Amino acid sequence: MNLTSLSRIALSAVALSAALAAQTPSRHVGTLIDTGSHYTLAEFQDPNVRLEASVDLSAFVDEPVDMMGSMRSTFTGPTQHFDVASIVLANRAFSSDEVAALGATTRMRVDAPGAANFFVHVSIGHGYTPLTSYGPTVAGVLWMDPTLILSVAGGAMNTRWRGNLLVPNDSFLLGMTLQFQAAVHEAGQPLLFLNSNPMTFAAAVD
Numbered sequence: 001m002n003l004t005s006l007s008r009i010a011l012s013a014v015a016l017s018a019a020l021a022a023q024t025p026s027r028h029v030g031t032l033i034d035t036g037s038h039y040t041l042a043e044f045q046d047p048n049v050r051l052e053a054s055v056d057l058s059a060f061v062d063e064p065v066d067m068m069g070s071m072r073s074t075f076t077g078p079t080q081h082f083d084v085a086s087i088v089l090a091n092r093a094f095s096s097d098e099v100a101a102l103g104a105t106t107r108m109r110v111d112a113p114g115a116a117n118f119f120v121h122v123s124i125g126h127g128y129t130p131l132t133s134y135g136p137t138v139a140g141v142l143w144m145d146p147t148l149i150l151s152v153a154g155g156a157m158n159t160r161w162r163g164n165l166l167v168p169n170d171s172f173l174l175g176m177t178l179q180f181q182a183a184v185h186e187a188g189q190p191l192l193f194l195n196s197n198p199m200t201f202a203a204a205v206d
Contacts, residue, residue, distance in 0.1 A: 116184045118155065
């Protein structure tokens with residue numbers, strides 16, 4: 001089975017129950033943020049999700065983290081508690097511009113400890129599907145809406161890939177925000193879905 005097929009299988013797995021998967025301890029790669037009252041991951045895109053951990057999370061603020069944990073099956077009111085079992089700074093991460101002008105190029109970067117194959121996907125919206133329960137060949141969280149997912153880049157890398165994506169000069173995209181997410185596959189390791197970044201399209205620069 002080639003890596004492209006593996007990536008597609010991982011994406012198609014979201015047809016299964018995400019609610020059940022969320023309660024299974026799984027690997028989450030995301031950017032930890034401080035809301036002022038508690039910590040959460042930017043990728044949740046929900047201030048009501050609260051990280052609960054036995055360690056001080058302040059050292060991880062605004063950094064990509066790699067953590068194991070699960071959402072509690074019960075919660076009071078709008079608050080959902082995510083129990084963190086372990087957390088470290090992520091050495092596999094994705095970054096991109098937050099705003100891109102129509103007709104211009106936007107920058108992207110994927111980091112990994114060594115040689116890997118990478119994939120960059122884009123979706124029309126946000127989602128949350130932990131992938132651990134779908135088998136040992138995939139890990140991480142699909143942070144995108146599975147309704148429509150496209151691959152925009154991919155290939156081999158060694159510790160870092162940098163690339164540019166040309167944004168069409170199409171007024172239809174003006175003001176639209178899309179979700180970008182990368183995945184990496186290293187020899188002997190599962191295909192790992194990394195953190196995601198929203199990108200908003202702005203007016204072309206004269």
